[in-house]
Every structure is written in structure tokens, then in C-alpha cells.
Amino acid sequence: xxxxxxxxxxxxxxxxxxxxxxxxxxxxxxxxxxxxxxxxxxxxxxxxxxxxxxxxxxxxxxxxxxxxxxxxxxxxxxxxxxxxxxxxxxxxxxxxxxxxxxxxxxxxxxxxxxxxxxxxxxxxxxxxxxxxxxxxxxxxxxxxxxxxxxxxxxxxxxxxx
Numbered sequence: 001x002x003x004x005x006x007x008x009x010x011x012x013x014x015x016x017x018x019x020x021x022x023x024x025x026x027x028x029x030x031x032x033x034x035x036x037x038x039x040x041x042x043x044x045x046x047x048x049x050x051x052x053x054x055x056x057x058x059x060x061x062x063x064x065x066x067x068x069x070x071x072x073x074x075x076x077x078x079x080x081x082x083x084x085x086x087x088x089x090x091x092x093x094x095x096x097x098x099x100x101x102x103x104x105x106x107x108x109x110x111x112x113x114x115x116x117x118x119x120x121x122x123x124x125x126x127x128x129x130x131x132x133x134x135x136x137x138x139x140x141x142x143x144x145x146x147x148x149x150x151x152x153x154x155x156x157x158x159x160x161x
Contacts, residue, residue: 014038015047034059063100063110069143070113070151071096078117078137085129085136090160091120114152124159131157 019032033049034056049055050063060068071094082089094117102108121130134155138144144151 073141073143077140081133081136088122
């Protein structure tokens with residue numbers, strides 16, 4: 001990643017198809033959807049298409065990765081928003097879900113993602129500010145801001161004390 005003086009950031013990865021079973025893409029059922037995703041200096045991600053599209057269900061698919069990106073981006077933006085608001089987060093777990101619809105023409109799109117963060121803060125007095133911090137996090141999340149569908153939040157905040 002290289003930073004631009006005006007705040008532009010560039011990212012690079014290599015996606016290598018590893019699914020040629022000997023005849024390439026000679027037919028829809030004649031190849032595996034196995035892909036290796038690589039970013040320099042990071043562990044490889046073994047990927048595939050989703051099982052309904054003849055993929056390997058033991059590998060990450062693009063839909064999983066999109067959902068993971070939204071969840072992680074909100075989490076990281078939220079932690080920063082909490083620091084700014086003076087909220088001490090001591091635990092965070094998100095059970096996110098997404099809905100994708102096929103269009104009947106071979107394509108489709110996500111129509112919604114719902115993030116369900118369960119946040120534990122250090123003190124009861126922090127709950128209200130911790131709940132508000134989700135809105136700030138949503139405004140800061142680069143990934144959510146790049147989507148053309150709603151990214152909703154159904155957050156729960158409790159205190160550890």
C-alpha cells in the first residue's frame with residue numbers, strides 16, 4: 001500500500017486460478033473454482049466460488065470476503081470512535097449476515113448487510129456513548145461507504161461491571 005499526499009491509498013493483490021483439471025474451461029463442470037489470493041508479506045487466502053456455483057465450501061468465497069470486509073471495517077472504525085468518545089471497549093463480537101439475490105440473467109447483487117456487534121464496555125456510564133459511536137463508525141468506514149446497498153447495524157452494548 002502506498003499513501004498519496006491527498007489521502008489516496010492503493011492496494012495490490014495477486015489472484016491465481018488453480019482449478020485447471022487438464023482441459024481448462026472447456027465446459028462449466030470441467031474446472032475447479034480454486035483461487036489463491038496473495039498480498040505481499042501476508043498469509044495466502046484459499047478461495048473459491050460459493051458451493052451453489054460449484055465452489056469448494058472449505059474455502060473463502062467472494063461473498064464471505066465482502067461480509068468480512070464490512071464487519072472488520074466497522075469494528076476497526078468503531079474502536080477508533082470509542083477512543084475519541086472516551087469509551088473503553090473490553091470485548092467485541094459481530095455476527096454479521098448478508099442477503100444476495102440472483103437476477104435470473106447469470107448475475108446478482110447484495111441487497112443488504114446487517115452487522116450485529118455485541119460490545120462490552122468497561123463501565124455502565126459508557127453505554128450511551130458506545131451506542132452513539134456506531135453511527136460515527138459507519139460514517140468513517142471506507143468499505144461501507146463504497147457499497148451501493150444498505151449496511152445496517154443492530155448493536156448491543158453492555159457493561160462489564
